[in-house]
Amino acid sequence: MEKIRLGISTCLLGKNVRYDGGHKLDRFLTDTLGQYVEYVPVCPEVECGLPVPREAMHLEGNSDSPRLTTTHTKQDMTDRMVRWARKRVAELEREDLCGFIFKSKSPSSGMERISVYNEQGMPVKKGVGIFARILMEHLPLLPVEDEGRLHDPELRENFIERIFTLKRWREALAKEKSRGVVVDFHTKHKSLILSHSANHYQAMGKLVAKAKDLPLKEFYSQYQTLLMEALKLKTTSKKNSNVMMHMMGYFKEQLSSDEKKELLEGIDHYRKGHIPLIVPITLINHYVRKYNQTYLKQHVYLNPHPLELRLRNHV
Numbered sequence: 001m002e003k004i005r006l007g008i009s010t011c012l013l014g015k016n017v018r019y020d021g022g023h024k025l026d027r028f029l030t031d032t033l034g035q036y037v038e039y040v041p042v043c044p045e046v047e048c049g050l051p052v053p054r055e056a057m058h059l060e061g062n063s064d065s066p067r068l069t070t071t072h073t074k075q076d077m078t079d080r081m082v083r084w085a086r087k088r089v090a091e092l093e094r095e096d097l098c099g100f101i102f103k104s105k106s107p108s109s110g111m112e113r114i115s116v117y118n119e120q121g122m123p124v125k126k127g128v129g130i131f132a133r134i135l136m137e138h139l140p141l142l143p144v145e146d147e148g149r150l151h152d153p154e155l156r157e158n159f160i161e162r163i164f165t166l167k168r169w170r171e172a173l174a175k176e177k178s179r180g181v182v183v184d185f186h187t188k189h190k191s192l193i194l195s196h197s198a199n200h201y202q203a204m205g206k207l208v209a210k211a212k213d214l215p216l217k218e219f220y221s222q223y224q225t226l227l228m229e230a231l232k233l234k235t236t237s238k239k240n241s242n243v244m245m246h247m248m249g250y251f252k253e254q255l256s257s258d259e260k261k262e263l264l265e266g267i268d269h270y271r272k273g274h275i276p277l278i279v280p281i282t283l284i285n286h287y288v289r290k291y292n293q294t295y296l297k298q299h300v301y302l303n304p305h306p307l308e309l310r311l312r313n314h315v
């Protein structure tokens, strides 16, 4: 797989672009995730023409449509930022991005819970950074996160799963445009989708079954929307356990009674929160190889992202 292209707030890469001339280097993003991705840095405040250092800014007014103003001299930067952001987002749409990582708490780059100061000067954490809002409204299916939320193991896993899946989807379509490509992609991703949403799994199954009734472009578009919506929903230990039980059904005839017992125990320990998901998954992978389960071998769920990222390792 080629490197995944991700947009990122420039200061997270260690560049000195913040209002105080500093940065917010995030080592996980640069050193670990950075091995698999190619970052497209975006600093809204510098790229819209403001200097480094500069006066700090914040959001104020109505939290649904706040103004971006400098904190002391009260200069209103909103129109300047909006004009620049619309142009930049149109460029980013052509960058083949599979996701965007925002800097948290920023009035320009923050994706959620940004302080908006009311008339009394009190902050209400209900705002969205001006650039982040325009990007998310323009590309609603693009996986997005901020570096603060990515410290949460479940959110990190979910985001990484989404960017890797979107990359695989784009690569599949780049090779060949046909209904068969989508059917093949769906077969490989069925279990992964089911681990997020049984409703989407069913809807996508029906969509694939009636693929011939739809124009090709419409089919791709509907499938991609459902795919990204599904993966955004959180997996749970119950959903993952169901998927693993379902997988076990494919080789229960081949497993010895000891192996069956060991796997059932592993899934049960995971469901109860005693061991991380990676343990029963490793066991299933072992049996898939041992019994040469060709159908399950192609299931991305068993290997959705590089082991080096150490995901699925939390309880």
Ligand code: SF4
Residues within 6 Å of the ligand: 009, 010, 011, 012, 017, 018, 019, 042, 043, 044, 045, 046, 103, 106, 108, 109
């Ligand atoms: S938070 Fe956004 S605007 Fe602020 S320095 Fe970082 S990239 Fe630039």
